[in-house]
Amino acid sequence: MASFSYRPCGDFRTTYRDDSPLFDTRATRWAMVLFLGALYLLVGLPLMLPALADAPVLGWFADSYNLSLGIQFCYYGIAALGLNILVGYTGQISLGHAAFFGVGAFSSAWLNNTVGLPVILAIPMAGVMTAGVGLLFGAPAARIKGLYLAIATLAAQFIIEDLFVRLDWFTGGSAGSTANAVELFGIAFDNDQKYFLFALSVAIVLFVLASNLMRTRDGRAFIAVRDHYLSAEVMGINLTKYRVMSFGIAAFYAGIGGALYAHYLMYVSAEAFTILLSIQFLGMIIIGGLGSVKGAMLGTIFMVLLPEVMAGGVSLVTTTSWGNQAFLVNGLAFLREMAIGAAIILFLIFEPDGLAHRWRLIRAYWSLYPFSH
Amino acid sequence: MAGLLSLFLSVGRRAPPFSSPRIPWFVVGAAMLESAAALSVPPPASSAEPILTVNNIEVIYDDVILVLRGVSLSVPQGEIVTLLGPNGAGKSTTLKAISGLLRTENGRVTRGEITFMGESIANADPETIVRKGIFQVMEGRRIVEDMTVIENLRLGAFTRRDGAKAIKSDLDMVLDYFPRLRERTGLAGYLSGGEQQMLAIGRAMMARPKLILLDEPSMGLSPLLVKEVFSIIRTLNRELGITLLLVEQNAKMALGAASTGYIMESGKVVLDGPAASLMDNEDVKEFYLGGGGEHRKSFKNLKSFKRRKRWL
């Protein structure tokens, strides 16, 4: 959570404008721009020229499995970022984020299927609707604090989950509802390449918006409320407003994430938005780093890859002669779950400040190298 | 041993003229002050065996931030030693290094030795160190806010094994020292700053330590209470034979009470010696006592010039 800022020597800022940057250094900014540009190119190329889809490097970027992971980064990452605004920045633990994610998914499907809004508009509108629900369930935050609030959000999770099955007209009840593909200027984003580019664009916009928010008035107010709400109040910050507002913003992000999810899977069902997903969201931001935009991103990557890596690792074990025991093979699925639990525990024990912190330390090490002390 | 101590204590305890709730606390304080003053004899020049020696320690926070760079000091048995220095010099860090609390803040003693009564205690557990007889009163009155005064005091006696009776009698003793605490029956979190400081010191007394590390005990106290606290410090030292290592900003009071003084700046001891000689040191006068000459500078007329800061 500590916001050290390491800059290499010789990087002086001469204007206040240069001194309030999104990225710590000019180099990181360009690295990011280059990275994203390359990503668009590598994924976009095989899309234009299908012949390239089997080329060695491009093939990897055209692989729908890799892309589906990439799409997961985007929609989970957006939601995790929202949660980080609520938990990491404002200091209000929420165990109900999956429910908001679900509200976004169902809203977008409903807006498109029933109201008839085009998907491209349904997605942002779903964000707004979810923000409304977030404000509603966040309203108690005006009075409830700390762990009491955390458990109240847990209650919200169960209540909303129950409503998903109950509100037939909205969600399709226990059977769920279908969602259509995104369409823009007549192009349907119906395969993984196209959808990845779409989701990535949305994610970039939302990440930039959040970074901006955190360096301006309301963003600072969130952190102030977290760090010391009594003095924040004396500094003129309306505690109730900001506590509730951060629920709204978090829910907005969750809603957009959920909508992206819905139109990717093209099917929404209540079972997807359980407390387990809420926990995963929390895992993402804690592992990534609380109160850090970058942390939400890194944490999401970690949590999305974890099951994949664990599944791979565990099944690798069973290919060895000593690992190929009946009880191990039968327990594969359980082992994978256990490995996920264990990974979270070990991670928090050995890297409690999150990946973003580690990232900063590594960067500091290199930029100060060889004069590290 | 403990029994002996408590015997000594019950003799040493003053008759309780001030346990009457009618008498306002400040009158009591004043009375105490008088009696303390009557008892006060200048401390002997430090010749006693050191109970604690800190030898050239280095402390690092978070594996990177070097805060102490070779601090050495020694605290003679039965005396009061004071540690002065500007904010951020590392005084509290030194105390925490001694009491073992450094580890709770991700700090480590990376070099040097800390010896208490002949045993090395560098990097030992805080609880082991308390059991050995060192008790730290932390900066900023860290009392347990959601407990009552009495519960806080009983907590101070946590490590003691000498029975409920001895603890009870010490409890009474502490409450006699601080009669105001007797009246506060609510949660300690609602005590005023000064009350909390009294409680923190009282809690330390409950542990019957050999050495108390006091971190800025006078912070935020009214002048009367500051005097009171210092008289208590003297009394603890004299009557109970407790050795004290005292970190203070109020250099005048601290040097007045101590036999030896150390001055720290930027993680190093820059000056040390008998308290009396420190008080005569021009630099000490200038930077710690306010005004080198006979006349105290007025705070009002300082604004025109900017002094040099030696440690920046």
Next chain:
Amino acid sequence: MREPSSRTSIITGCQGETPLNWELLFQLLLNGLIVGTLYGVVAMCFVLIYKSTQVVNFAQGEFLLIGAWVCWSLLIHLQLPFILGFLFTLVFMMAFGILLQVVVLRPMIGEPIISVIMVTIGLSIFMRALVNWVFGQSAEAFPPIFETNVVSILGLNVQTAYLMSFGVSILIMVGFYYFFRFSRYGLAMRATAFNQQVAQSLGISVKRVFALAWAISAMVSALAGVVMGMVNGVSSALSFIGIKVFPAVILGGLDSIVGAVAGGLIIGLLENGAEFVDGQFLHWGNMLTVVPFWVLILILVIKPYGLFGTKTIERV
């Protein structure tokens, strides 16, 4: 519920017009009382850990689960007599609680609360998968130990084991209260809960306090798990109690032992009351699981620290 129109045409709402069924209501409430005390016991274990270590233990339910399964396998596979098996279970759980604390939670001392919460969630995921792997996902019956007689209290059939659990819960509750209020370690636990650094400065071994809290909590939870397992069978259902306990704990006030018991009772009664209204009049289905959560939010809005929780001191 789906398609009420199509359903009502087929399914006759035959209870719709009958007057209030007092007997059913009464039976449900009695059931709620008994279940509620068990929630209360588990809630106390939860509060114990919270109070002393500030850890919100999401793995509380797994303690019940593990305790019950261990006891079950001692009785079934090793054919131990009940008392012996039960004692072994307690010893095992004590060791287990301490081990858990030492290996997993000790390194977390001083980390932000939310990280610690996440670790217990990780533990819960891990332990549940492990238990499902080792013991399977089935439900198993305990061998009949005491004749699990069914006695009839005012028309409600109650398992004797449940009645026993009622008594045991009350004993435990009283014990807990005295422990915290007056014992040396009780005080130490509260101090540790307030601020670990302060506690350490007082010579309290934070490690020992933590280990103690986890050991007691694990043992008592296991006890509750065994009692429930004897009545309903041992299955992953027991771990779900861990979630049910949240509303109970929060309703009572996170740090209140009395509150935990009260909260447990309230949730028990509420569930059964909701089932009454739902089953007799509304037919919305599933009200018994969600109503406690609605009520939880409602009560918190009125009383932000639950019914008995201590208000945090806001002083500048």
Next chain:
Amino acid sequence: ENPVFVGHLMDITGATGFVGKLYGAGVADTLKYFNTHGGINGTPLDVESVDYAYEVPRAISQYKQWVSRNHMVAMQGWGTGDTEALIGFVAKDKIPVWSASYSGHLTDPTGKSPRTQKSAPYNFFYGPSYSDGCRALAQWAAEDWKASGGQGRPKFIHAGDNHPYPNAPREACAEYATELGFDVIPPVVVSLKPGDFKAQCLTIKESGANYVYVANLGPSTVSLVKSCKTVGTNVKFVANIWGGDEATLEAMGADGDGYVFVAANAFWNDDVPGMALVKEIAAGRGPQTHHYIRGVCSAFYMKEAMEWAKANGGITGENIKKGMYAQANWVPKGLEGVCIPSTWTAEDHRGTMTAFIYQGMFSDGKVSVKKIGETTLPRRAEWLGY
């Protein structure tokens, strides 16, 4: 020869893992057996079995991955939720699926039935639909009511979670039960996860129900029966095809005496010619449940359809689907007496209308099962897809 890819979704760790691992093993063992015995007339199968933990989104993303990466031609599926969610996808991708969801919604390939919301041209399953299974139970219950001298209109109640699987037969079955002369009471919601269901049991008891249709499975069912015994509910439990088996009865102990459930194939100890093949497939395993055997049947129907496809233009999804229509009243070779003879047509995917009815018995601390009936329902047109 190039192998063809078959995806296999199973639930081992999820809410239905209790039976999921049994059925999943049946399918997996059989697919393995095919490969060691010549594949699809020489074409080996490339099989991936994945535990999706009964989570619909995981199933969907797994499905997408198989389609785009592995060029899947056919799939062995599992749950109601995921299968119904995939209806549209498999129809678009032309990939036939044999699910273990027997939801009535999957039986109308053309969508001509007015009840059908979505036609399911590429969905198959082996066995009676949930609705038909429940109808068979209702029919049995009506007879049982008469046989045991019951007076008046018996009461029938649905007890299950608010999930696609338990919900699937609810309305259809209630309609038929009403037709048979039952009073159908509003359903009670009982979680798919086990728990303490005494409150629900009190409601059931108070409602005066005579027959409780158990729509859940495994541990949840055990909890329900035990809780109801505890509060003294005096009813007969009749369970869906997944709700009764030896393991479940074992856990119920004495409380499971008289528990009735549906099955759709011969049991391990039955003396039928095809059981030898089942035992060969399950080599190394002990006695298996009827769920396992149904998994074997499901895989074998798929295999024979693939063989037909290979002989008639190649193993593609479309051809395999046609292969399912090539025979009538058929049982896969080698499984005679194990699977119920079934027929699929391009208009009707109800493979069979027959359901076996079994009952659990408990005596001297031992659990056993006994076949107490066999019902063949009429193939009513209005029941298609319902």
Next chain:
Amino acid sequence: MSEHESILDVRDVSLQFGGVRALSKVTFTVKRGELFAVIGPNGAGKTSMMNCISGRYTPTQGRIFFKGQDVTALPANRRTEVGIGRTFQNLALFGHMSVLDNIMVGRHHLLKNNFLTGALYWLGGAQTEELRHRRDVEEIIDFLEIGAIRKATAGTLSYGLRKRVELARAIALKPDLILLDEPMAGMNQEEKEDMARFIVDLNEEWGMTVIMIEHDMGVVMDISERVMVLDFGQKIAEGLPDEIMSNPYVRKAYLGEDDDGEREVA
């Protein structure tokens, strides 16, 4: 407006916590531009008085007028707008924020951008506005000589610096009345001198009215214009510093002096 018009009027304010009477019927007036000190033994109710003025507590009785407006029931967060700012007795910084951001929080009520325009940063004018205020904040930073630590995380600073940052944050509010609760506690002589200099400048050059609680009598004597003494929640005395110092009750009850007349700097 005349120099000596009153800016703050506290009338008959009482404050009760359960059984504890923290304030009883305290009445006083602070004039515009004054440097007003409040002293009194620990637990006398000084901080409670501040809390009433800054809105943390609502008096159980009595009224508080600020610039003629009744602010008794005004929510704490609205008092920045009318012009009240404060520091805290126990440090109350935003520990994880940089010093700069801490001070920028003080500008909260002066900034117009919100979560929408803030997120759009370059488009809605938020950037220019932020930078404009940043300039003002830098001025405060220069004034308090904390330029070297502007990027440091507040929570890692030493005590004295933190106090200074807290003062900076309060100044950033641009208050007309600034309440300082023991600004010099825990400081050494030199730092006290710095702090005293800042307070005097604040009062004389920035024109802020200052109410200061302080136990260091040397400071109080030297820089304050008027002094009020509280004890047991009651106002004991009010007057010029010299008057107060010669008040026998104060000498005994607060300073704990004997009658030898020596002025003690505690």
